[in-house]
Each structure stands twice: as C-alpha cells, then as structure tokens.
Amino acid sequence: MRDARFDETIHAPLRLRICGLLRRVDRLDFALLRDTLGVSDATLSKHVRTLSDAGYVTSRKTASAGRSDARRVMWLALTAAGRTAFDAHVRALQEIAGPSS
Known part of the structure; x- marks a missing residue:
C-alpha cells in the first residue's frame, strides 16, 4: 500500500468532491x-x-x-499526479478516522 498524505489543495470540500467524481472516470464533461x-x-x-x-x-x-x-465541450480529467494525490489523501483521511467498528 502506498503512503497516506494529507493534501490541503484536495481537502477543500468541493475540490474533494471534484476529485472523487473524476477519479471514477477517464474524463467528465464540465457541464455534467x-x-x-x-x-x-x-x-x-x-x-x-x-x-x-x-x-x-x-x-x-x-x-x-x-x-x-460553435460551442465546445470542456472535458476534465485527473492527471496521474492527481490520481496519486487523491488516493494518498483518502488514505490519510482513513487513518485519521481510524478503523470502523
């Protein structure tokens, strides 16, 4: 398992949700x-x-x-660094929360 690392950039509630949604897909339409x-x-x-x-x-x-x-669609995606940072941040949150009973 990789190291847990709390990330202030990702931790803001809306950014955490953005990363969580993007983590599940290759890319996502901005409007969606x-x-x-x-x-x-x-x-x-x-x-x-x-x-x-x-x-x-x-x-x-x-x-x-x-x-x-002529309008265009903006696609958003997590980079490899973004996926790594998000996964490490989630692990850090899990460590903070401790084991579930």
Missing part, C-alpha cells in the same frame, strides 16, 4: 460535473483552476457532435 455538484460555472472554474495549477486536473475542449453551433 457542474450540474452534479450543483454549483455555478464560476465556482467550478475557480476550483478546477486551483486543481489545474497544482497539476492534478487537465482540461481539453472539443467540438460538440450534438450541437449545431
């Missing part, structure tokens, strides 16, 4: 993530930027096959 979390575009963008600046999340825009206009 926003709607799932029930936050505004601006709020999600701010937290994604923080995670991106830490090297934990990448974003990529692609043309939307289902749209007739």
Whole structure:
C-alpha cells in the first residue's frame, strides 16, 4: 500500500468532491460535473483552476457532435499526479478516522 498524505489543495470540500467524481472516470464533461455538484460555472472554474495549477486536473475542449453551433465541450480529467494525490489523501483521511467498528 502506498503512503497516506494529507493534501490541503484536495481537502477543500468541493475540490474533494471534484476529485472523487473524476477519479471514477477517464474524463467528465464540465457541464455534467457542474450540474452534479450543483454549483455555478464560476465556482467550478475557480476550483478546477486551483486543481489545474497544482497539476492534478487537465482540461481539453472539443467540438460538440450534438450541437449545431460553435460551442465546445470542456472535458476534465485527473492527471496521474492527481490520481496519486487523491488516493494518498483518502488514505490519510482513513487513518485519521481510524478503523470502523
């Protein structure tokens, strides 16, 4: 098992939820993530930027096959470093919580 490491960047409640949702998939549409979390575009963008600046999340825009206009879909994904940091953070939380009875 890898080492547990508490990560202040990931620990903020919304960023923890973002990482948790992204951890389960290869990538996720920004709009779907926003709607799932029930936050505004601006709020999600701010937290994604923080995670991106830490090297934990990448974003990529692609043309939307289902749209007739020029709007693009933004895809978000955890980087390898993001997956490692998230997993270590979860392990640290488990150590803090102690064994379940």
